[in-house]
Amino acid sequence: MTLSPATTPVPAAHIRIENLTFDYGGKRPAVDRLSFDIAKGEFIGLLGPSGCGKSTTLRMFAGLLAPTSGQISIGGQDIVSRPPWERNLGLVFQSYALFPHMTVAQNVAFGLRLRKVGKEETAARVAEALRAVRLDSFGQRRPSELSGGQQQRVAIARAIVIEPEILLLDEPLSNLDARLRDEMRFEIRDIQTRTGITTLFVTHDQQEALTMCDRIAVMNAGQLEQIGTPTEVYDHAATPFVANFIGRANAIEATLDRAAQTTGAPILRHHGQSLPQPRAQDLPPGSGTAVSVMLRPHVVRLSPPAGGLTARVLRRVFVGSIIEVELELLSGSRLVAELRPGGPEAALAEVGSEVGLDWRPEDMRIFAA
Ligand code: ADP
Numbered sequence: 001m002t003l004s005p006a007t008t009p010v011p012a013a014h015i016r017i018e019n020l021t022f023d024y025g026g027k028r029p030a031v032d033r034l035s036f037d038i039a040k041g042e043f044i045g046l047l048g049p050s051g052c053g054k055s056t057t058l059r060m061f062a063g064l065l066a067p068t069s070g071q072i073s074i075g076g077q078d079i080v081s082r083p084p085w086e087r088n089l090g091l092v093f094q095s096y097a098l099f100p101h102m103t104v105a106q107n108v109a110f111g112l113r114l115r116k117v118g119k120e121e122t123a124a125r126v127a128e129a130l131r132a133v134r135l136d137s138f139g140q141r142r143p144s145e146l147s148g149g150q151q152q153r154v155a156i157a158r159a160i161v162i163e164p165e166i167l168l169l170d171e172p173l174s175n176l177d178a179r180l181r182d183e184m185r186f187e188i189r190d191i192q193t194r195t196g197i198t199t200l201f202v203t204h205d206q207q208e209a210l211t212m213c214d215r216i217a218v219m220n221a222g223q224l225e226q227i228g229t230p231t232e233v234y235d236h237a238a239t240p241f242v243a244n245f246i247g248r249a250n251a252i253e254a255t256l257d258r259a260a261q262t263t264g265a266p267i268l269r270h271h272g273q274s275l276p277q278p279r280a281q282d283l284p285p286g287s288g289t290a291v292s293v294m295l296r297p298h299v300v301r302l303s304p305p306a307g308g309l310t311a312r313v314l315r316r317v318f319v320g321s322i323i324e325v326e327l328e329l330l331s332g333s334r335l336v337a338e339l340r341p342g343g344p345e346a347a348l349a350e351v352g353s354e355v356g357l358d359w360r361p362e363d364m365r366i367f368a369a
Contacts, residue, residue, distance in 0.1 A: 012039060012040075013037035013038065013039065014037075014038055014039055014040040014041075014042075014074065014075060014198060015037065015038040015072070015073070015074050015166060015198065016037050016038075016071070016072070016073045017034055017035055017036055017037070017038075017070070017071070017072050018035050018070055018071040018072075018073075019033045019034070019035055019069065019070040019071070020033070020034040020035070020057065020060060020067055020069075020070035020071070020072060021033055021034070021067060021068045021069045021070050022053075022056050022057075022060060022065060022067055022068050023068045024056075028221065028222060029068065029222050030053045030056045030222055031053040031056050031057050031060070031067075031222050032053075032221070032222035032223045033070070033223070034053075034057060034070070034219075034222075034223070034224050035224065036217055036224060036227050038166075038198060038200065039198075040198055041196045041197075041198055042198055042199070042214045042215065043189065043192050043193075043198075043199045043201060043212065043213050043214045044199065044200050044201065044213060044214065044215055044216070044217060045201045045202075045203060045208070045209035045212065045213035045215070045216040045217065046058070046200060046201065046202045046203070046217050046219060047203055047204070047205075047206060047209040047216050047217065047218050047219065047245075047246075048204065048218060048219035048220055048225075048245070049204060049220070049245065050204055052219040052220055052221060052222065053219055053221075053222040054202045054203075054204070054219060055170065055202065057202075057219075058168055058170055058200070058202050060072065060080075061079075061087075061089065061166070061168055061200065062084060062087070062089060062091055062168060063079075063082065063083060063084030063087050063089075064084065066080070067080055074088075074165050074166065075165075085114075087165075088162070088163075088164050088165040088166075089164050089165065089166055089167075089168055090158075090159030090160055090162060090164035090166070090167040090168065090197070091159055091168050091170070092152070092155045092156055092159050092167070092168070092169045092170065092172050093155070093170050093171075093172070094170060094171040094172060094173075094174040094175050095175060096143070096148075096151040096152050096154065096155040096175075097155065098143040098151055098154055098155060098158075099143075100142065100143055100144060101142075102142075102143075103139065103140050103141060103142060104130070104135065104138050104139050104140070104141050104142075104143065104146070104154050105126050105130070105139035105140065107143065107154055107158055108126045108129050108130060108139075108154065108157045108158045108161050109122050109126050109161070110158060111158065111159075111161060111162040112125060112126070112161060112162065115162065125161050126139070126157075126161060127139075128161075129157040129158075129160055129161035130157055132157065132160065132191055132194060132195060133153035133154070133156050133157045133187075133191055134153070134187075135150060135153055135154065135157065138150065138154075147180075148175060148176050148177075148180060149176055149180045149183065149184055149187075152172055152173075152175075152176065152184065153187070153191075155172075156172075156188065156191060160191070160195055160197060163197075164197060165198065166197070166198045166199070166200060167192070167197045167198070167199040167200070168199075168200050168202075169188070169199060169200070169201040169202065170202045171202055171203055171204070172184075172188065172201075173185065173188075173203075173205075173208060185208060185211055185212050188212065189211075189212045201213060206245065206246045206247065209230070209246075210230040210234065210246070211230075213230060214229065215227055215228060215229055215230075216228065216229075216230060216233050216246075218233060218241075218242050218245065218246070220241050220245070225238065225239050225241050225242050226238040226239060226242045233246055234246055234247055236365070237249075237294065237365055239367065240292055240294060240367050243294040243365055243367075244294075247296060248296065248297050248336065249294045249295065249296060249297075250294065250295045250296075250297065250300070250335035250336060251292050251293070251294055252270055252275070252292070252293040252295070252329075252333060252335065253270065253290070253291075253292055253293075253333070253369065254268045254269060254270045254275055254290075254291050254292070254293050255268070255269050255270075255289050255290060255291070256268060256283065256284075256288075256289050256290075256291045256366070257269065257289070258283070258287075258289075261280065267283075268291070268293065268366075270293075270309075270329065270331060270333070271329070271330065271331035271333075272330075273308075273309050273310070273329070273330060273331075274308070274309065275293060275309060275364075276309075276358055276359055276360070276361055276364070277361060278361055278364060278366055279361045279362065282361070282362075282364065282365070282366055283366060284366055284367055284368040285368075286368050288368045288369070290368070290369035291366050291367060291368060291369050292366070292367045292368075292369050293364050293365070293366055294364065294365040294366075294367065295335065295359060295363065295364055295365075296363070297324070297335075297336045297337055297338040298322075298337075298338045299359045299360065299363035299364075300327075300335065300336075300337035300338075300357060300359055301345065301357070301358045301359055302325075302337065302339065302345040302348050302349055302355045302356070302357065303345075303348070303355065303356040303357075303358060304348065304355070304356060305354045305355060305356045306356050308356050308357075308358065309329070309356065309357045309358065310329075310330060310354055310355070310356060310357070311327035311328055311329050311330075311335075311354070311355055311357050312327065312328050312352070312353070312354055312355075313325055313326075313327060313349050313350060313351050313352060313353050313354075313355060314326045314327065314328050314334070314351070315351065316349055316350075316351055318341065321341075322338045322339065322340065322341065323338070323339045323340075323341050323346050323349065324336060324337075324338055324339075325337045325338075325339060325349045327355070327357065329357075337349075337357075
């Protein structure tokens with residue numbers, strides 16, 4: 001596993017996860033030596049495909065599962081040895097899990113009642129939490145009288161009213177329809193920014209993670225692939241998995257001639273054709289010659305064929321703001337380019353025609369195959 005170079009300084013750890021492991025007794029641990037830090041007030045996304053270990057990680061935070069090994073500490077204090085009710089956590093699930101027979105205000109007050117907070121203070125804190133989620137005038141309603149988005153905001157108010165040390169959000173947008181989901185993304189992020197509560201947000205949706213999080217921890221098969229800002233994981237994917245999982249990526253198999261670096265000869269070749277010259281700092285470590293070149297569709301540039309890397313246009317699809325073009329290299333490998341409608345490149349990309357291909361050196365990520 002490679003970790004990305006830390007291009008953004010990582011703030012001081014408030015929450016520390018160290019070698020966190022959970023084994024259900026399957027072929028491999030569901031969570032496998034997970035380690036990363038979360039700063040106070042950070043909004044961290046835990047992102048990965050179904051089955052990668054997100055819920056298991058969250059359950060260990062919440063105290064519903066005891067780690068097989070490893071640590072979770074908040075402010076230097078271990079929380080793994082504490083029972084769930086002694087961890088100061090706010091939990092929000094995809095099913096809002098509100099009590100139907102209680103009013104909104106009673107739902108929000110629930111955690112304070114458990115903590116034996118006095119009546120007056122409870123009323124003041126419930127009012128403040130409802131204000132934070134913009135439901136000030138809804139306290140006396142029942143959950144059934146609210147929309148899905150409003151119910152989810154009540155669930156958030158109920159979680160933040162106890163002033164938790166960390167807010168755990170488990171796919172909180174999955175039950176909402178598409179339009180509401182987009183609104184709630186900003187809503188949740190806004191509530192978090194205003195309250196400053198450190199948040200761990202579990203999602204399998206890369207768009208949610210990219211638009212909402214300060215940093216994203218990308219998980220695959222129980223392990224951390226990369227943690228970084230949305231820009232870092234998108235533009236500087238540390239592994240092929242991250243490049244493929246976040247956004248679209250083309251992969252071109254190539255051979256790397258390290259000796260050519262000194263002579264200025266082509267360094268990357270794909271079935272006899274030269275690829276654009278890479279920057280020395282982008283070459284993968286190690287001595288292998290088989291590499292995989294990853295390219296985002298929007299970085300591929302088309303030109304009239306001029307003897308360089310050539311492809312044939314197989315398909316062209318207009319998708320509104322862009323034209324998607326499927327290209328076939330002489331080797332038979334395919335890649336996708338995204339072009340601006342009406343531009344000179346779009347004019348070249350007639351189905352069946354031959355085009356020259358090129359991209360900026362800094363736009364390719366090169367991984368050892
Ligand atoms: P995610 O939340 O990312 O979808 P999970 O944490 O639910 O992933 O699951 C991680 C892995 O652990 C998966 O391979 C899953 O099949 C396995 N797993 C989850 N829950 C159990 C369980 N109760 N018993 C056995 N295996 C489980």
